[in-house]
Amino acid sequence: MLYQLHEMTRNLLAPWVHQAQANAAFLTNQTHWWSAMPGAERMAAMNELFHRIGKDYQKPAWDLHEVVIDGQPVPVAEREELALPFCRLINFKRHSNDAAQVAAFKQQPVVLVVAPLSGHHATLLRDTVRTLLRDHRVYVTDWVDARMVPLREGKFGLDDYIAYVRQFIEHLGASQLHVVSVCQPTVPVLAAVSLMASAGQATPRSLVMMGGPIDARCSPTAVNNLATRNPLSWFETNLIHPVPGNYPGAGRAVYPGFLQHAGFLAMNPSRHLMSHWDFYTSLVQGDLDDAAAHRAFYDEYNAVLDMPAEYYLDTIRVVFQQFLLPRGQWVVDGTRVDPSAITGTALLSIEGELDDIAGLGQTEAVHGLCTGVPAARRQHIVVKDAGHYGIFSGRRWRDFVYPQVRDFIAAQHADEVAPRRRRSASVTALRPRRAAG
DSSP states (O other): OHHHHHHHHHHHHHHHHHHHHHHHHHHTOTTSGGGGSTTHHHHHHHHHHHHHHHSOOOOOOOOOOEEEETTEEEEEEEEEEEEETTEEEEEEEEOOSOHHHHHHHHHSOEEEEEOOOSSBOGGGGHHHHHHHTTTSEEEEEEEOOGGGSOGGGOOOOHHHHHHHHHHHHHHHOGGGEEEEEESTTHHHHHHHHHHHHHTTOOOOSEEEEESOOTTTTSSOOHHHHHHHHSOHHHHHHHHOEEOOTTSTTTTOEEEOHHHHHHHHHHHSHHHHHHHHHHHHHHHHHTOHHHHHHHHHHHHHHTOBOOEEHHHHHHHIIIIIISOTTTTTOOEETTEEOOGGGOOSOEEEEEEETTOSSSOTTTTTTHHHHOTTSOGGGEEEEEETTOOTGGGTSSHHIIIIIHHHHHHHHHHHHHHHHHHHHHHHHHHHHHSOOOOOO
């Protein structure tokens, strides 16, 4: 009933929320005398703040229309590569009228960015993708809000997530692919590649694992403590609810986005309270740049999706309670997940020194599992003074982390391209020449 109560409350508040938006626009309209009334700025600010706290936040657009390469803007088009019930594989394709530039694009590494399915939409990685587009051909997993997936599509658990990742890797061609996983997907991505290696399949050229709970026993955070403090039945009883009838996924059991959002806010309540107070102050003082930055951040932060119940509960059990991956006891479809089977994939792990979601050592633990990867092809980076989001978004990501990711991928790509060129040259040398004329 909690989800239904939330929807009812949201619908009851909707007229007041929309009226507050209209009031704010009216009181800031410089062509009307009301904007000159004493206290108009404060009234407008209060109305906009109420509107933003109470409004329903939709999934943000990717809004990636161009990328700057060598100082010049290059158009980018969003294209759907594959569409599965719970995820869309998106390609951000760069376009140019310069034949030499197009040829250069085709020679660049192909990167699959596996976005988290952990509350926020994949668009949270917009800065990650935009930066990668400078030097790579980029594909992204764009997960679908579970409340929008009809019941007839069946359930979706952690094993299904792994199957999706394998399908995407195989579709793009593992032998020439570089996979970047951010936060939660580090675990299922490692599982997917391990299973592919155990089955004798080709595996990606490289894996870049950023801030993920490979071994959640290392440096436990508040997220880890919550999972170990309560039994799985507590999560199922208190956090799982059916989708109401006004959505396509009516009746599907989910971990609702609004509950996840409440959890996000509860982790740093004073910071968010101060941020909203600063927003109000900026509006009153006419500081439009700071106000715009606040809107941009919270438009993304407040937009959340519902997670399938099976997937969420599987993740709590496998990753945060039983630690099956680092203990070597995780079995998927009858096969044990064995990261030591991976031999031909280079490995880069990245952690933030101040990460309060995946503590120091949780991602680095991947090196102790992937013993089949030569030490020369493994690398670990700790980003000083960076929190969780700082390792894949913002100035530290662009100026410090990305150059190292770019160079790491480029080195593995060069190792793959050189043998191909030699084979091509050999074939050309052996091919009989046609007589002239």
